[in-house]
Amino acid sequence: MTSGLLLVLLLQGYSEDSHSMEAVATGDLTASGSSTVYPLTREAARRYERANPDANIAVEFTGTTAGFEKFCAGEIDINNASRPIDESERAVCESNDVAYVEVPIAMDAISIVVHPSNRWANDITVDELHRLWSPASEGQVMTWRDVRASWPDEPIELFGRGQDSGTYDYFTTAIVGATRSSRMDYVASEDEEFLAAQIAAEPGALGFFGIGGYHRHWNELKLLAVANSDQPVFPTLETVKRGEYTPLSRPLYLYLNRQSVEEKLELHRFAMAYVEDIRDWIHFTGYLPLEEQEYADTLDALRQLESQ
DSSP, rough: OOOSSOOOOOOOOOOOOOTTTSSOOOTEEEEOOOTHHHHHHHHHHHHHHHHHHOOOEOOOOHHHHHHHHHHHHTTSSEEESOOOOOOHHHHHHHHOOOOOOOEEEEEEEEEEEEEEEEOOEEEEEHHHHHHHHHHTTTTOOOOOHHOTSSSSSSSSSEEOOTTTTTHHHHHIIIIIISTTOOOHHHHHHSOOHHHHHHHHHHHHHHHHHHOOOOHHHTTEEEEEEESSSSSSSSOOOHHHHHSSSSSEEEEEEEEHHHHHHHHHHHHHHHHHHHHHHHHGGGGGGTTTTTOOHHHHHHHHHHHHHHHH
């Protein structure tokens, strides 16, 4: 995992004369993007602002894909991302002279959750998830029995992340086999709190979102184990670290605008504090830390930016 999670510094098209961040007020930091990463960056910002009262860090969520649209247009300093930047987004950043720094920040496990009164479903297979969420299943796979013959012949109500979400991108790639391809007859939202409340209110519900969303509502939802050609596995720190919760484990990222890092000392200080301190408080958010050495490597790379 370490080799795939090293900080990557990309300087495509960067120059001293670039003005890609004119839309951002000098001295303020702005973060947008993934609602999965949002609780992490919001908590990091809260702690940083408490220690640095003059700091002003605005954090919102729009979904990873929508966040990259803003980021590659030079409108924000930080994009929170639940997947790596893709080729088309990289090309837009390059065409706009937006160079960036990719910072791996945590691990996530996409969770499959149901209403707590559900007594028949304790686990689900990857093949069953594929059958349930494939585009061809719209209007066809409509009951629990359609998914597994031993489950009741009762309607299944689906909930999940919206199409601007990196979680949706990752889930559809891993489960359906095609990025941004799924049935559309489900309740979609970029807001995990909304989805959790809806699933908790609907006895026939099944939904997906990041593990943090489940941990924040563990007493209102039921978590399913996922089987991928083996025994069902629950998403935990241990199963994710051992690579057992597949294919729904993934790293989470920050993308920092390189020009902002150079022009706004506060951004560099915030990024350093974020990475340096996250292992102390990440458990409060429900997400999973990277290995200690990965954070150390990232801090070394961030320090090198000071001398460039």
